[in-house]
Amino acid sequence: MERVIGVIGGSGLYEIDGLEGADWVTVETPWGPPSDAILTGRLDGVRMAFLPRHGRGHVHSPSSVPYRANIDALKRLGVTDIVSVSACGSFREELAPGDFVIIDQFIDRAFAREKSFFGTGCVAHVSLAHPTCPDLSRACFEAAEGVTVHMGGTYLAMEGPQFSTLAESRLYREQWGADVIGMTNMPEAKLAREAEICYASVAMVTDYDSWHPHHGEVDISDIIAILGANANHARALVARLPALVGAARAPCPHGCDHALDHAIMTAPERRDPDLVARLDAVAGRVL
Template sequence: MKLGIIGESGLYDLEGLENAAWQEVDTPWGAPSDAILTGTLDGLDMAFLPRHRRGHALAPSDVPYRANIDALKRLGVTDIVSLSACGSFREEMAPGDFVIVDQFIDRTFARAKSFFGTGCVAHVSLADPTCRRLSNAVLGAAEAAGVTVHEGGTYLAMEGPQFSTLAESRLYREQWGCDVIGMTNMPEAKLAREAELCYASVAMVTDYDCWHEDHGAVDVATVVRTLQGNAEAARNLVRGLPERLPPARTACSEGCDRALDHAIITAPEARAPEVLARLDAVAGRVL
């Protein structure tokens, strides 16, 4: 077991890691968002990646999602916990609460969403885009940390960087039945599945988007104030994960680590060598 943590705004490092070191990782997909902080926490190997780079220098559309997932896989990561800021469409999911996401609606359009393509085509199942086994461990750690946490929720992934219009907010909430909205979990979750990595998503609520009549439009100042509290709660959640995750990695009961078993459709003789070379980390097990 090696746990990858992808950090959101306000969470740019992890405290308390033993043998902590920032590592630069090269990938066929370019450089990841930042160097990756590796170390151990209570005996569990960990790798932490700041999604937006330290100092928040990358906009959601500019995050190198493929490089990030590839880099974590190259470092031996088996499981990923994604921490991300989000807006809420539900009164009961208040700012400061955490939501353990189990479904997504992807409305992004300006991002590369797959490691595969011409030269080697693959289709993975995304019916259940998060890992229930890992999500249950995260839920327990959040509860133990004293966070108000909601089990299950649908995350609307928007392109951004602008926040929603009121019409969009009402559409997503009232007609589509979404629970939270953010800009970063897609294509991250799709790529994690292609890389056969277990993926759990923690959506950290910062605001009510703009549908809520008593709260008005979203503004960065409000978001940042809530982010500061959420970041400390996220650190406490992460500190509780080692006792809930076995150091010896066994096969995932959800099958996340075997997602490519029947996914690659291109015949072996038709696979492009240069494409296969890029897939050495992501799909090396089946190639």
């Protein structure tokens, strides 16, 4: 099977040296248009697809990102592995601004977003105990050079677009045990699992949220400055990844690519044909 790596992140991530046959393609989905056109090409012999999560020029807020359309569009392009790159705040002194964290757990506090491809007329329940792919996550860890990178961490997904209150920040850090906080990895990770795509999350720490006694509240100008400094490291990580994982892809040993094997609960004769038709890309293998 051919590996196709999808990268969801900021606009700077598609400026990768050596991307062959680069072409922006428009993908139509039954869930509406994705955030933007998708840049496709090959890097070290591996097919790549780059999707600006917020759209070029940052036109989508975390709540308005069309998450279902984004994942569906990548699935239609044959993507087998998704690497999410996003900014986050830190709840831990040792996870300092400028560091990268390879996420392995989530707490989902987002509430204003569609979180599943399934619903009335075709109900499905996928396992999310381990929401990221260990193998793809390890590859991202190994691809990170020139930056301090931490393997493993719990990401608190908040709705936004405002940053946390001090009380919220203390709650998430002290009582819930979260390590970082961001606004975009949910429902992205859930939808990737439903679409049977391996998912890894590279979180770039930009600030200490509002809990830190010596750093105070989040300053957007500081975040932008650190994001700029980390852009080169993020591009380098993405550029190293294809050579690490290779162009051929074996079945995922953790079952990410067969998450729907026993997930669909609705009897075939009771399934909504219109919803089933919309699921042609993400669930066509089992429907």
